[in-house]
Amino acid sequence: MAKHHVTATVNGDTVEFLCDAQETLLDCLRDQLGLTGTKEGCSTGDCGACSVTVNGRLVCSCLMLGVEANGKQIGTIEGMARGSELHPLQRKFIEHAALQCGICTPGFLIAAKSLLERQPNPTETEVRYWLAGNLCRCTGYDKIVRAVLDAAAEIRGA
Amino acid sequence: MQEKVKEPSSEFEYVGHRPDRPDGVDKVTGRAKFGADLAMSGQLVGKVLRSPHAHARVRAIDTTAAEKLSGVKAVITAADFKDQPSEFIPAGEMMINYRDVVRNVMAREKALYEGHAVAAVAATNAAIAKQALKLIKVDYEVLPHVIDVVEAMKPGAPVLHEDLYTAGVDPAPKTPSNVAKRLEFVLGDVTAGFKQADVVLEREFTTKPVHQGYIEPHACVASVSEDGQADVWVTTQGHWIVRAHCARLLGWDVSKVRVTSSEIGGGFGGKTVVYLEPLALALARKARRPVKMVMTREEVFRASGPTSGAHVRVKIGARKDGRIVAAEAELKYQAGAFAGSPVQPGAMCAYAPYDLENVKVVGYDVVTNRPKVAAYRAPGGPISEFAVESVIDEIAGKLGVDPIEMRLKNAAKQGTRAAYGPKFGPIGMVETLEAAKAHAHWRTPLKKNQGRGVASGFWFNIGGETSVSLSLNEDGTLSLTAGTPDIGGLRASLCMMAAEELKVPLDKIRVQIGDTGQLSYNFLTGGSRATFSSGMATVEAAREVKKEACKRAAKLWELPEDAVEYTDGAVRPAGPNAGKHNPMSLKEIAGIAGKTGGPIAGYARINAAGAAPSLATHICDVEVDPDTGKVSVVRYTAIQDAGRAIHPSYVEGQYQGGVAQGIGWALNEEYIYGDDGKLQNPGFLDYRVPVASDLPMIDTVIVEVPNPRHPYGVRGVGETPIVPPMAAVANALADATGVRFTELPMSPPKVLKALDAARANGAAKI
Numbered sequence: 029m030a031k032h033h034v035t036a037t038v039n040g041d042t043v044e045f046l047c048d049a050q051e052t053l054l055d056c057l058r059d060q061l062g063l064t065g066t067k068e069g070c071s072t073g074d075c076g077a078c079s080v081t082v083n084g085r086l087v088c089s090c091l092m093l094g095v096e097a098n099g100k101q102i103g104t105i106e107g108m109a110r111g112s113e114l115h116p117l118q119r120k121f122i123e124h125a126a127l128q129c130g131i132c133t134p135g136f137l138i139a140a141k142s143l144l145e146r147q148p149n150p151t152e153t154e155v156r157y158w159l160a161g162n163l164c165r166c167t168g169y170d171k172i173v174r175a176v177l178d179a180a181a182e183i184r185g186a
Numbered sequence: 187m188q189e190k191v192k193e194p195s196s197e198f199e200y201v202g203h204r205p206d207r208p209d210g211v212d213k214v215t216g217r218a219k220f221g222a223d224l225a226m227s228g229q230l231v232g233k234v235l236r237s238p239h240a241h242a243r244v245r246a247i248d249t250t251a252a253e254k255l256s257g258v259k260a261v262i263t264a265a266d267f268k269d270q271p272s273e274f275i276p277a278g279e280m281m282i283n284y285r286d287v288v289r290n291v292m293a294r295e296k297a298l299y300e301g302h303a304v305a306a307v308a309a310t311n312a313a314i315a316k317q318a319l320k321l322i323k324v325d326y327e328v329l330p331h332v333i334d335v336v337e338a339m340k341p342g343a344p345v346l347h348e349d350l351y352t353a354g355v356d357p358a359p360k361t362p363s364n365v366a367k368r369l370e371f372v373l374g375d376v377t378a379g380f381k382q383a384d385v386v387l388e389r390e391f392t393t394k395p396v397h398q399g400y401i402e403p404h405a406c407v408a409s410v411s412e413d414g415q416a417d418v419w420v421t422t423q424g425h426w427i428v429r430a431h432c433a434r435l436l437g438w439d440v441s442k443v444r445v446t447s448s449e450i451g452g453g454f455g456g457k458t459v460v461y462l463e464p465l466a467l468a469l470a471r472k473a474r475r476p477v478k479m480v481m482t483r484e485e486v487f488r489a490s491g492p493t494s495g496a497h498v499r500v501k502i503g504a505r506k507d508g509r510i511v512a513a514e515a516e517l518k519y520q521a522g523a524f525a526g527s528p529v530q531p532g533a534m535c536a537y538a539p540y541d542l543e544n545v546k547v548v549g550y551d552v553v554t555n556r557p558k559v560a561a562y563r564a565p566g567g568p569i570s571e572f573a574v575e576s577v578i579d580e581i582a583g584k585l586g587v588d589p590i591e592m593r594l595k596n597a598a599k600q601g602t603r604a605a606y607g608p609k610f611g612p613i614g615m616v617e618t619l620e621a622a623k624a625h626a627h628w629r630t631p632l633k634k635n636q637g638r639g640v641a642s643g644f645w646f647n648i649g650g651e652t653s654v655s656l657s658l659n660e661d662g663t664l665s666l667t668a669g670t671p672d673i674g675g676l677r678a679s680l681c682m683m684a685a686e687e688l689k690v691p692l693d694k695i696r697v698q699i700g701d702t703g704q705l706s707y708n709f710l711t712g713g714s715r716a717t718f719s720s721g722m723a724t725v726e727a728a729r730e731v732k733k734e735a736c737k738r739a740a741k742l743w744e745l746p747e748d749a750v751e752y753t754d755g756a757v758r759p760a761g762p763n764a765g766k767h768n769p770m771s772l773k774e775i776a777g778i779a780g781k782t783g784g785p786i787a788g789y790a791r792i793n794a795a796g797a798a799p800s801l802a803t804h805i806c807d808v809e810v811d812p813d814t815g816k817v818s819v820v821r822y823t824a825i826q827d828a829g830r831a832i833h834p835s836y837v838e839g840q841y842q843g844g845v846a847q848g849i850g851w852a853l854n855e856e857y858i859y860g861d862d863g864k865l866q867n868p869g870f871l872d873y874r875v876p877v878a879s880d881l882p883m884i885d886t887v888i889v890e891v892p893n894p895r896h897p898y899g900v901r902g903v904g905e906t907p908i909v910p911p912m913a914a915v916a917n918a919l920a921d922a923t924g925v926r927f928t929e930l931p932m933s934p935p936k937v938l939k940a941l942d943a944a945r946a947n948g949a950a951k952i
Contacts, residue, residue: 048313064223065216067451069401070483074870077401105216114214122210125835128674128843130213131220131402131451156878163870165399165452166674167839168846169878 036097038063039107047094053087054078056094057104065105065134069163076162079135079142080104086142088161105134108141117141117179126175128166136162140176148184152177200682201898204835205692207678209449218449221405221421226476229407230259230308232462232469233315233479235322236489237297237304240331240555240863241344244293244324247305251321257314260472261322262465263305264294268437274526277427278458278648278713280561286524288435290558291464297326298346298523299555300864301488303461308469308477331555331863335520336497338364338554346523346553366525367551371533373605379512379544383503386512387581391573393912393930394856395495395520398562399847399875402451403486408466409476414438416470418445420463423453423671424710429702431460432467443467446701447671450711454847455561458712461490487868491560492857494519494527498573500536508587508595510578513537517549517570522558527551531646532566534606535909536574538644539615539801540596545605555863561712563844564645564905568851568912572930575641575913580926589640589917590623593803598644611798614827614891615642618803621887627805627823635810635952636820637922642803643909647902648713649794653705654723656684658731658786662773664690666724667700669708670716674843674904675836679717680724682832683898687728689755690772706791714902717832718893719794725897730788735775738782743767796895800906802826804845806914810922812952815938817919819849823885824910829893829901837903842884844907850876851908852915856931924951 031046038061045060052071057063057080066089069075073088080089081103108115117140120126127133136159143150143158150158155176156169164172212218249261270284288294293302305322309315330344337343345362352359354368380386406420416438422428425445433440450457462479470477481490496519503512515536521527529549536547547570582592597615604610622628622640632638657665666684670676677697685692709715732752739757740750743765751760758769779786807821824841831837854874858866867873892899912930919937920926925944929936944950 050313058223059225062225063216064219067220067402068222068480069403069451070870072483072869072871075401075483105214109215114211118211118214121214122206125204125207125675125833125839127210127213128836128839129400129402129450129452130209130218131400131449133213134216137214152883153879156881160877160879163399163401163875163877165401165454165847165875166843168842168844168876168884169881170842170884171835171839173878173883 032095034095034098036100036102038102039104049095051094052090053092053094053097054089057089063104063106067131067134076139077132077135079138079162081138081142086139105138108137115141116182117176120175120179124171124175124178126167126171132162132164136164136172144180144183148180150180198686199689200685200692201832202834204833205678207675208681208697209672209677220402220451221448222480224407224419224448226407226409229476229478230310230473231312231315232306232308232466232477233319234303234465235305235319237293237300237302239297239326239328240300241329242297242326243329244295244297244304245327246325248323249305252307252318255314255318255321257310258307258318259475260308260469261305262468262472264292266468267292267435278709280528280565281526284434287431290524291435291461299557301485301557303489306465306469308473333554333556333859333863335495335518335552335554338552339518339550346555350525350553364553365550366521366553369530369533369549371547371605373542374544376512376514376544376546380503382505382511384506385581385584386501386503387577388499388501389577389928391498391576391928393496393569393572395492395556396851396855397487397492397873398454398456400452400454400456403481403483404462404490405480406463406466407476407478408463408470410467410471412474414442416443416467418443418463418467419448420445421448421450421457423450423457423673423712425702426669426708427458427710428460428463432464435464436467444701444703447699450671450673453673454563455565455712456490458561458710459491483870484868487873488865489557491522491558493562493565494521494559494569496520496569498570500573500577502577502581504581504585506585508582508585508592510540510542510596512544513542515547515570515574518552519549519566520554520556520559521551522556523553524558525551525553527559528561528566532570535567535644536570538604539598539642541598541602542596542605547605563847563908567645567909568848571643571909572912575910576916576928579639579917590619593642594619612891612894613799613801614889615801617889617891618801618825618827621825621889622803622805625805625823625887627821627885632807635812635922637808637918637920639806639914639917639921640803641910641913641917642801643906644799644801645714645906645909646799647718647797648715649719649797650709650715651707652719652723652794653708653791654720654727655705656727656731656788658772658776658779660776662771662776664695666695666697667704668697668720669700669705670711670720671699673711674839675833676716676720678836679832680720683721683724684728687725688732688772714904715797718797718896718900718902721832721898721900722794722896723790723792726790726792727788731786734786735772738775738778739770741782742778796893798829798893798895798901800827800901800903802906802910804910804914806918808915808918808922810919810952812941815934815941817853817932817937819915820882822882823887824907825887825889826903826906827889827891827901828903829896830890830899831888832898832900834888837888838886840903841886841907845884845911846876846881848908848911849881849915852912852930852932854931854933922952924949
């Protein structure tokens with residue numbers, strides 16, 4: 029079966045890859061492009077570990093085909109820091125101990141960034157509902173929610 | 187008596203503070219490599235064929251067509267593994283039997299649960315591997331199955347193992363059954379005790395199997411060279427354990443197998459056993475290519491171990507003043523397909539928080555056609571303690587005694603003899619109860635449709651074999667290598683203890699988790715032992731470095747060794763007769779190491795003794811929707827004795843995470859089986875773990891009653907937090923509704939049904 033040629037922008041860089049028709053965007057990111065920061069927890073869109081942005085929209089990359097990425101702008105965890113400067117959310121996750129094992133962390137960070145781009149001043153409830161698609165089994169979410177609220181305040185300059 | 191964590195700790199320079207974890211940046215940037223993140227050159231994809239039947243004899247397996255498929259490089263079945271003799275070996279908090287392990291990784295005579303592995307293939311890509319699985323023909327003779335623990339114990343139930351005879355009964359049974367073992371712990375005389383009681387209450391409880399729910403599925407990559415050198419990269423709680431199991435199952439020398447632990451994406455006990463690793467090695471040996479295997483989420487649910495579902499009967503007698511005079515429990519725990527449920531620790535924990543004279547606990551370990559259970563955070567404890575804490579609450583209510591006062595009246599203390607044998611050293615049961623009583627949460631008024639519950643919990647914690655090396659580098663920095671995988675901040679804690687000992691800045695110490703070739707044996711990260719045991723070994727290794735540094739200075743200064751001391755990160759002459767020498771920093775000592783005797787390092791190889799129990803008391807407020815039966819936890823406070831919190835943020839995180847898992851166990855999570863013996867909810871959509879919008883902030887109070895057997899007073903903290911929540915939620919729900927719930931999960935349909943029934947007879951409060 030012939031593979032499909034896909035051209036996309038990932039974290040600002042133009043990338044090209046070949047993929048089978050049934051391969052997910054998640055598979056392509058991890059296996060074709062070597063971007064293993066995006067994680068697979070369920071492959072059914074229930075855990076959010078594979079969260080990326082596609083043209084600015086938050087997406088479970090396990091629910092999108094690689095071929096659908098053609099011509100799109102993809103954002104992954106590897107593109108979140110600016111050079112050696114961590115994104116405020118990344119910094120606040122470390123400061124608040126908002127991760128234990130760390131497997132869900134990339135997905136949470138991508139989802140939280142997406143929230144703050146839409147709602148720079150979220151309430152605790154808004155944070156909890158926006159992040160309800162991301163499962164964490166270690167933290168009980170307490171420190172994650174605090175880290176997101178604190179990062180939001182910092183970004184706002186509050 | 188009670189010490190709370192000071193912010194920051196004034197006692198120590200590093201311990202008790204909250205520095206950033208050393209592996210934090212790797213984990214927020216995607217740089218950290220987990221089980222599925224490694225690719226070896228030329229690797230194949232391995233996939234497993236699993237039984238579609240709950241119970242079936244495997245008459246024959248024909249792999250010919252699969253082997254012929256282009257791109258398939260190896261196919262294996264049970265025939266590729268030598269059979270193992272039956273022998274129970276202690277493995278931390280659980281027991282293992284290689285006769286069963288070899289059958290669990292690959293079904294031999296019978297498939298014992300839906301999802302049981304029967305064959306595996308390695309192919310050049312996933313699509314070919316999946317196609318090959320379809321070409322394997324298995325001739326099954328389908329047998330009647332049994333899923334429920336009570337059904338499995340009945341005479342005439344389908345028998346899983348024709349050679350399983352109940353151990354621990356006299357006379358020994360003459361016929362096989364599904365009851366693998368009966369055990370009993372007795373203290374005093376319960377019959378006499380119940381005679382002194384003013385009130386006796388007996389209740390039966392059922393709990394469902396629940397899965398650890400780690401977000402990272404099992405994953406590994408294995409390679410085996412032509413001369414038999416094997417390498418495994420794997421997500422595991424213990425890579426020495428993986429090495430031991432794989433070497434045993436494959437019949438290889440231990441030294442031939444090197445296992446590297448990846449970062450681990452959650453385990454909670456579930457990654458203390460092997461599933462894919464021996465298969466990947468057997469496939470790699472056959473194919474002579476590296477083989478990568480990753481479970482799907484569905485495979486994780488169908489084929490890896492949850493904890494037991496159970497049936498529990500509890501009977502407690504108390505005097506009017508709340509003093510318990512007799513306590514009984516009968517525990518029936520599902521082990522899954524092979525013997526070895528956590529009923530023993532469950533029985534030991536049941537009444538452990540209390541100082542009682544008359545206790546009798548009987549336990550049964552029962553096999554059923556489900557995946558073999560694995561350890562899950564305080565294995566066995568949450569089940570028995572849910573039942574006990576529920577009955578204590580109900581008795582307190584009947585007697586009109588405050589539930590915290592009732593627990594205080596019966597609390598275990600230093601010197602209390604537990605029903606399971608030992609006398610406790612210093613423990614924090616009273617301190618957590620006092621902290622609960624003093625907490626504002628306990629006194630805050632409730633709103634409409636709300637109720638408040640309190641429950642306590644106990645877990646032993648363990649020590650065990652541990653190795654740590656600490657090298658002083660030539661520039662005075664240090665490299666610390668530990669062997670217990672870092673599952674939630676271990677590197678930070680070890681770094682802090684080493685820094686405290688040596689009085690060097692945290693960023694001068696880099697901590698890595700070594701592979702099995704880099705250190706001597708390490709038992710796994712489990713039993714809440716990693717910070718305790720690896721911490722103890724780290725302190726010992728650091729003290730060795732200090733001693734060696736003094737020795738080198740003594741040599742240089744031509745002094746006896748005891749005339750040099752290590753203080754504030756430098757060696758200096760000790761006492762007035764040692765002469766005048768300028769102190770030498772660790773950096774300076776490192777610089778002269780070559781000339782004074784060679785490299786400087788500490789290497790601790792210990793069997794960490796003195797692990798001490800951690801006790802907790804939790805307060806929970808729920809709100810019940812009277813129309814739907816939905817229960818929401820609206821406020822929660824977890825109070826627990828940490829001994830000493832090395833990094834308080836990660837101790838709090840353990841409390842909060844355990845509470846969240848416990849709330850899931852209480853309200854939502856369960857394995858749902860059809861009449862066909864097949865699991866109906868093997869995914870996160872239908873097996874619903876708590877999400878952020880289900881939970882409130884979880885308040886924590888760290889009580890510190892130091893463990894005298896650890897250099898910094900550490901107890902384990904990871905497991906106890908999951909023990910109290912089920913009873914705390916049930917007790918809160920009883921307070922809100924006037925209805926006592928004895929069956930988990932307390933999901934909306936069950937709650938609504940019970941509320942409707944109670945409303946019909948006027949017993950409901952809402």
